[in-house]
Amino acid sequence: MEAETVSIENSGYRIKHGLLSRITPLTKQEKLLEIRLPEGEYLDHDPGQFVQVSVFGVGEAPISICSSPTRREAFEICVRQAGRVTTAIHKLCEGDVVGIRGPFGVGFPVLPLEGNDILLVAGGLGIAPLRSLINYIIDNRRDFGKVDILLGCRNPESMLFSSEIGHWQKRIDLNFCCSVDHAAPEWAGNVGVITALIPGVNLYPLKTFVMVCGPPVMYRYVVDELLKKGIPERQIFLSLERHMKCGLGKCGHCQIEDIYCCQDGPVFSYQKLKHIRGAI
């Protein structure tokens, strides 16, 4: 009759071993980690989904997958050092193992994009999940129409994936535009908020899908600009960040009204979000 502790299998809390096969520092605060699951296992994610990355003894943190599902053998995450778990992740070396749960949630819609124009709006670390989509688009480029990418960051030094962005800029099938909040005089690009770039984008609203990811303050302004351009509400998609613990729609941390961001999101259409108070 005594309480006993028994093992169970395949609960939602099981972690898979993720081998850190490559670590690339991107800025002072952010590192790009390439992760391989055990032989024969693939993450099989959609762009915009996230994983729970765990370091035993410290805890777990939800992190977007920033590589394209078309590149299956490994996946990548970009981690900003923000607190306990992310600091512990930053201390790890190539060859170390992290725990992985997921992929979780609903990512960016991919199928409806076929044959349509796409505008991607990223603020700061928001480029991470969008990079997954961008590389997916690049790998299937002829399935999509015109692709515009707008990126905003604090200053040129904080720009993530700058060498990759260099390649994007050179491609003739992507239009890339960047703006920084502050820059030294030698900066050749735009200075100012990202919303200022939107009016200048040449687009055909009814045929354009917009994917947005960035800090919470950004969304209201970006959506207003997009609506001004005549983009239909159901073609605007936003990825929301919330405090997340379980990823399983149970712990309540990520709840906004009746939705759980971890399972029902993190990506939602504006058409849905506009009815949800406190979402943006």
Next chain:
Amino acid sequence: MNQALLSKSRLADFVSYLVSGHKVVAPVPLQEGRFKFDEVQSLADISLNYIPTILPPKKYFMPQRSTLLRYDLSKGQDMEEMVELEKLVLFGVHTCDLAGIQCLNIVFSDRPKDLHYLARNNFITVIGLECSDYCDSFAGCAMLHNHLPKGGYDLFLTELAECYYVHINTQKGEEMIEEASIFEAATKAAEGELERLRSRKKELFTSEVPIRYQDIPRLFEETFDSDVWSQLGEKCLSCGNCTSVCPTCFCFDILDEPELDLGSGERVRVWDSCQNEAFAAVAGGDNFRKKRLERQRHRFHRKFKYLMDRYGRLFCTGCGRCSRSCMAGINLKRTISALIEERG
């Protein structure tokens, strides 16, 4: 056979029978007219006449702290998912708390299923006990239609003049009755007495709040910006009592608890509360429910609106615990009445 009778003089024997084969938990008295579910050895330990315990029975289904997995770093990042199981008989559960257990069952059975919860659930036998009177002014079970049994138990006992009327709801319950072999067949007279008791209850248990069950979600929808929330926000101390004692609050945090040598440890879940300041804060410094009024409104809306939208039932059982334990005197029934009044 779905009904049986247990003569009052044999109730002690029934408890002894339960105790002989199981760990039995039941309401026991504490100071100041408070009660808690705790292990009992005999009928003498049990308060048959009790108002809702400080913590609801959820502490057995989803303990304050429970292990999710154990890890061992000496063998790489090895881990084993774990659940602490204990065969239990939960004796004397009121209808409001039965409803609470049902709410939790719905949440944790929803996909993705929570195996830790479901495994524990399987180990618990539930024996309900009917209330014949309102607990106190905080109780609101009638408003929520939870003053009458609607499943959620293996056996359910109703006290009649001479005996207990027992509804047998599951095979497990039936087997207990047979094994105990102290139950008698139900009689027409007992059936009649039960019916009279239930119709008397209908008069006794009236909702003091002028609203129908099915209209409650709309009330909350229409009063989102009500001043009532600001008043609550000013009063609330964010102590978290209301959510801990709530039979349907199931929010939790997940923590790692390493051993001192750091080589091994456990990942555990611990009750958390949407009333705690950092519950919805994220790393960039944003806190999506920074104000107390937002957190209070979230708590109420979860009970009466959000989870209704999601699971099709209200998540307030009417047990009255949050009002009974609120440091600031925030009262659920009075809050709903204030919303009704304000909306007009």
Next chain:
Amino acid sequence: MTRPKVAFFDFSCCEGCQLQVANLGEALLDILALVDLVEFREVMSEKWSGRYSVTFAEGSICSDEAAEKLRKLRERSDVLVAYGSCAATGGVNGMQNRIPREKLISTVYGDQWRAEETRGVRAIHQVVKVDYTLFGCPINPAEFLRLLTAILGGISWHASDNAVCVECKFNENVCMYDRGATCLGPITRGGCNSWCVNNGNVCYGCRGMVSNPNRAGAEEVLQAHGLKPELIAGKMGMYTGALEADDGT
């Protein structure tokens, strides 16, 4: 790997926190297997002249001499931990900061007083940078072990910012207010596993308030339970007097 050199020091305090450490029993043996205890007045007389990996400082800082000693310790320590309320918030010692110094000293020492004896009370972090803080008067042994585990693992540590009521409810105590007493649990920083209430006492607020308390709301509750405003202010500030005027010197 060499074992970390750990030392314990005390300033103005009752030494109750180091007693908690000395009384850890079996857990202390586990700790001693992992670290080199190089200085700890309560249990040993040896001294150490090298660098400290982890220094635990107990007590508040009440004199220039103590401040100087603390600064030297900080320089010699990789990690400095302020443990116990006196170290973390100034503790009860801080109450004296509210009384004019001359009056205070003449009350305590009579006409024999010497003005330079002490100065205002400061918490450790008001004098030097602190890496980890453990609240409590005295510290809670289980929490101490969790903190130590974090320190040894090089992991940052957040003290609980939930109210004492949270754990008190986990422990299913009958509320002190139901028992006719007034208790500071609703606004006091928890992490103590509601130690006092478990043992039949009210919460005195030894960890200071949570980081964003609803002070006005709490005052209203206490007044409704018959406390006068001065008494409420006294109760609420009993352990945090030193934090009120941070003169930064």
